[in-house]
Ligand SMILES: Nc1ncnc2c1ncn2[C@@H]1O[C@H](COP(=O)(O)OP(=O)(O)OP(=O)(O)O)[C@@H](O)[C@H]1O
């Protein structure tokens with residue numbers, strides 16, 4: 638039995654007349670990979686922001702490591718946020734800093750480590766992500782895939798318990814996307830974090846998933862495997878399956 642790290646209990650979130658999360662329950666277990674998928678504009682990114690406490694729900698509870706973050710004040714919330722590493726679409730590197738400085742930034746801002754220790758940690762992580770020799774380059778001099786890897790290196794610097802990836806392969810070709818996902822798997826094994834990935838890369842991404850959460854019209858459905866999604870009797874899930882995976886799909890044939 639693995640431990641629950643994130644739990645939504647009956648969460649409702651609306652913007653004006655539009656209900657984005659309609660009484661949602663979900664559970665994310667420690668050390669596992671959860672993929673969140675579904676059509677555009679259905680609340681995947683909003684869900685990420687709720688998890689980070691950047692948005693608050695209208696009702697319901699959101700627990701991170703058993704603590705209800707929906708009632709927390711800013712200071713406690715900031716403390717909780719140190720558990721998270723985040724990699725969003727653009728990788729959000731600072732253009733004026735080179736690779737080394739971008740990756741060193743969290744250690745400089747959030748720890749009291751000395752220059753030598755920071756240097757050692759940054760170089761070690763860059764090496765693990767295949768970026769040795771690129772320390773002096775600026776973001777404009779990197780390929781899309783390299784930018785994502787630098788973003789991942791930076792997100793990993795504070796050794797997060799939970800990694801959030803919101804469409805981390807945007808702008809990459811299919812081959813590079815696959816490389817990034819392989820890298821996620823490897824780094825996850827190495828660092829042991831819990832991983833939550835929002836992705837449109839279906840069905841590729843499902844190979845990584847310990848569970849898949851499909852989001853549609855405010856309802857969130859959790860599936861233990863891609864096959865389970867296919868077997869769903871719900872018409873909207875069947876429509877999603879046909880649209881994204883075709884009629885017949887077996888995850889073990891994807892390797
Ligand atoms: N701060 C906000 N104020 C008002 N509406 C918002 C806000 N944030 C998101 N929304 C709305 O909530 C809905 C869900 O947005 P969200 O960004 O979560 O979609 P998504 O599932 O991530 O879509 P995509 O796959 O295109 O990234 C959208 O209709 C969006 O317009």
Ligand SMILES: [Mg+2]
Pocket residue numbers: 681682683803
């Ligand atoms: Mg989004």
